[in-house]
Amino acid sequence: MYSILSILVENKPGILFKVTHLFRSRNFNIESISVGVTTDHDFSRMTIVTIGNEKQIQQIVKQINKMIDTIDVKILNQNKSVYKETVLFKVLKNSKLNITKLNELLEPYNGKMYKGDISVIIELTETPDKIIAFEEQIKSYNILETARTGIVALENNEH
Amino acid sequence: MSGARSLMLALENQGVKHIFGLPGGANLPMYDELYKSNIRHILVRHEQSAAHMADGFGRVSRKAGICFATSGPGATNILTGIATAQADSVPMIAITGQVPLNMIGRDAFQESDIIGMSNPVVKYAFQPRNASDIPLTVKKSFYIAETGRPGPVLIDIPKDVQQNVADMEFTTKFKIKGYNPWIMPDIIQIEKAINMLISSKKPMILAGGGVIISSAFSELQAIAELLTIPVVTTFKGKGAFPENHPLALGPIGMHGHAEANKLMTEVDCVLAVGTRFSDRSVGTFDDFEKRLKIIHMDIDPAEIGKNQTTSIAIVGNVQTSLRMMVQLIMQRKLNQITNCEWIRHVKEVKEYWRDNLKIHSGEMSAARILRKLRSVLPKNAIVTTEVGQHQMWASLFFDVIKPGTFFSSTGLGTMGWGFPAAIGAKVASPNIPVIDIAGDGSFNMTENSLATSVLENIPVIVFLINNFSLGMVAQWQRTFYNRRMIGIDLQNCPDYVKLAESYGAQGIRVESLDHLEKAIKTSLKSDIATVIDIPIDPEEDVLPFVAPGTSLKDMILPS
Numbered sequence: 001m002y003s004i005l006s007i008l009v010e011n012k013p014g015i016l017f018k019v020t021h022l023f024r025s026r027n028f029n030i031e032s033i034s035v036g037v038t039t040d041h042d043f044s045r046m047t048i049v050t051i052g053n054e055k056q057i058q059q060i061v062k063q064i065n066k067m068i069d070t071i072d073v074k075i076l077n078q079n080k081s082v083y084k085e086t087v088l089f090k091v092l093k094n095s096k097l098n099i100t101k102l103n104e105l106l107e108p109y110n111g112k113m114y115k116g117d118i119s120v121i122i123e124l125t126e127t128p129d130k131i132i133a134f135e136e137q138i139k140s141y142n143i144l145e146t147a148r149t150g151i152v153a154l155e156n157n158e159h
Numbered sequence: 160m161s162g163a164r165s166l167m168l169a170l171e172n173q174g175v176k177h178i179f180g181l182p183g184g185a186n187l188p189m190y191d192e193l194y195k196s197n198i199r200h201i202l203v204r205h206e207q208s209a210a211h212m213a214d215g216f217g218r219v220s221r222k223a224g225i226c227f228a229t230s231g232p233g234a235t236n237i238l239t240g241i242a243t244a245q246a247d248s249v250p251m252i253a254i255t256g257q258v259p260l261n262m263i264g265r266d267a268f269q270e271s272d273i274i275g276m277s278n279p280v281v282k283y284a285f286q287p288r289n290a291s292d293i294p295l296t297v298k299k300s301f302y303i304a305e306t307g308r309p310g311p312v313l314i315d316i317p318k319d320v321q322q323n324v325a326d327m328e329f330t331t332k333f334k335i336k337g338y339n340p341w342i343m344p345d346i347i348q349i350e351k352a353i354n355m356l357i358s359s360k361k362p363m364i365l366a367g368g369g370v371i372i373s374s375a376f377s378e379l380q381a382i383a384e385l386l387t388i389p390v391v392t393t394f395k396g397k398g399a400f401p402e403n404h405p406l407a408l409g410p411i412g413m414h415g416h417a418e419a420n421k422l423m424t425e426v427d428c429v430l431a432v433g434t435r436f437s438d439r440s441v442g443t444f445d446d447f448e449k450r451l452k453i454i455h456m457d458i459d460p461a462e463i464g465k466n467q468t469t470s471i472a473i474v475g476n477v478q479t480s481l482r483m484m485v486q487l488i489m490q491r492k493l494n495q496i497t498n499c500e501w502i503r504h505v506k507e508v509k510e511y512w513r514d515n516l517k518i519h520s521g522e523m524s525a526a527r528i529l530r531k532l533r534s535v536l537p538k539n540a541i542v543t544t545e546v547g548q549h550q551m552w553a554s555l556f557f558d559v560i561k562p563g564t565f566f567s568s569t570g571l572g573t574m575g576w577g578f579p580a581a582i583g584a585k586v587a588s589p590n591i592p593v594i595d596i597a598g599d600g601s602f603n604m605t606e607n608s609l610a611t612s613v614l615e616n617i618p619v620i621v622f623l624i625n626n627f628s629l630g631m632v633a634q635w636q637r638t639f640y641n642r643r644m645i646g647i648d649l650q651n652c653p654d655y656v657k658l659a660e661s662y663g664a665q666g667i668r669v670e671s672l673d674h675l676e677k678a679i680k681t682s683l684k685s686d687i688a689t690v691i692d693i694p695i696d697p698e699e700d701v702l703p704f705v706a707p708g709t710s711l712k713d714m715i716l717p718s
Contacts, residue, residue, distance in 0.1 A: 010337065055464065
């Protein structure tokens with residue numbers, strides 16, 4: 001089962017290393033991780049997607065909480081949360097690529113396209129399942145490279 | 160004032176009197192200030208021993224022991240000692256020199272990324288980048304190392320930061336936002352736990368190292384006596400409860416007492432205090448938790464549910480939790496023992512194994528020599544051990560009477576820990592005899608600490624159970640590898656009497672129990688270190704034995 005952890009940490013050198021090292025040394029998985037400084041520059045927020053049963057997730061949360069640089073960690077309620085990921089696909093311009101068709105595909109996702117001479121870069125910011133659905137639709141294109149940010153998420157309606 | 164000077168003043172402000180260490184290029188500015196300070200420096204012969212000495216000091220005094228090492232190999236040498244302290248939750252502050260800031264990352268001479276390397280084995284690590292950061296770093300380090308679940312803190316100070324001059328502020332108040340070690344136990348959970356204990360038919364207390372760390376001996380004993388519940392311990396918890404007490408059953412686990420392991424397979428409810436349910440204590444996890452209602456008291460919330468699913472969790476300092484429990488039990492004015500049948504059974508099992516556990520027949524069997532040691536040693540003597548067969552024999556045959564006088568590297572299992580740790584313990588308690596129950600293999604690893612013991616006048620006794628081999632490995636090869644013996648033969652090398660004498664210590668070889676008694680008495684009176692070399696039968700096994708990956712009920716008994 002996927003869980004999304006939102007972790008507020010001290011914005012200090014080495015903090016990303018410490019958190020990822022904890023996952024490694026305790027045999028936990030990281031599916032994706034994104035890190036960025038918060039409005040208060042003393043802190044950073046990490047969003048980590050991890051897999052495990054309830055007991056494992058509880059243990060991950062406790063171990064992260066135990067870290068002295070951790071201010072707060074919570075498991076996000078996915079029904080209440082906004083969680084998005086940005087993905088870039090670089091697609092070869094060739095006979096398989098129909099730009100008009102691609103534009104139509106992108107429209108419902110609010111996707112963007114950046115045209116180059118021999119390739120096109122597609123930008124999409126969406127939930128992971130929609131990104132998977134979109135990827136399925138462009139499978140027939142010649143995708144040269146893909147880059148994903150990993151999920152960022154926040155829970156809404158909190159106190 | 161220089162960073163190095165501020166370091167020494169900050170340490171003095173914390174009440175530090177001793178530093179165990181070894182100088183080198185990158186920590187010379189600190190040593191130059193140590194020269195001017197009243198803090199006593201105790202020179203080691205290997206940085207690992209400095210950490211173990213600080214560890215032994217920390218376990219006995221319950222204050223952070225301090226060790227110094229230089230950068231690079233000095234820092235990596237100290238790492239095993241830091242990991243040992245982390246595994247056993249010991250307060251310690253390791254202070255390493257580092258290459259100057261502008262050299263970091265250039266693979267400079269004696270540069271090692273000790274902050275990166277130590278990350279998984281420290282409670283916290285600091286690398287002050289400005290000299291003016293040092294006083295506050297020291298204050299925070301003590302706070303982190305000594306509060307909550309104790310642990311080692313590393314301070315890695317680049318050489319130029321030691322040398323740089325800055326205005327220093329020593330009285331700064333601080334708050335560490337993400338660290339709150341003062342969790343109050345939940346009284347409702349404690350009430351529930353009492354109800355569960357009272358209503359269970361076969362309750363047991365499992366005391367772990369947390370009882371010793373928090374000195375909760377009288378509280379633990381009060382609960383055992385008020386509710387008439389027998390007490391087993393983990394190996395780290397050995398001596399959390401007086402082992403001559405009628406309710407004491409001794410340690411459970413891989414080499415637990417037969418009666419403790421047997422009875423542990425019968426209980427229906429366990430009050431587990433300050434323990435992490437290590438594999439060495441409970442065998443296979445599944446079997447243990449399927450049968451039992453577990454009440455788990457621990458200061459570390461991450462230990463709740465890590466290895467065992469618990470029925471009731473009580474998070475907080477275990478002394479506080481136990482004290483609250485004692486008060487709540489007293490308020491209930493219980494006047495009848497409800498588990499008479501269980502207690503009678505416990506007593507029978509205990510007596511049976513006391514009378515029927517077969518021990519090695521030789522005069523110098525492990526059981527006989529350790530019982531002899533117990534009979535001669537004063538009850539307040541502090542005992543450390545190395546790691547191996549002798550350690551497990553000590554667990555089986557050396558009863559700890561005064562709680563909190565027995566220490567061992569139980570988590571990491573670091574051979575070579577016991578002797579330097581004994582030296583550290585002696586520094587913390589100079590008027591109490593300190594004895595390291597050792598094996599020859601382990602003693603080999605840090606025997607050069609004899610130089611420290613002799614030259615620094617810190618006399619301890621090495622009770623060397625010498626089977627001329629890496630005995631525990633030999634036992635596993637005999638038991639699990641069809642006697643294909645490899646890599647275990649140490650022979651009688653060195654000659655331990657001559658070795659001791661070459662360091663200016665006293666060496667005594669004993670061949671009989673009478674001789675052993677005299678040797679112990681001589682060494683207790685001696686003002687220099689003594690190595691008592693006790694040759695034993697190399698074929699002697701540690702039994703009972705719960706094989707790894709099996710459950711306590713599969714205990715192998717002496718045949």
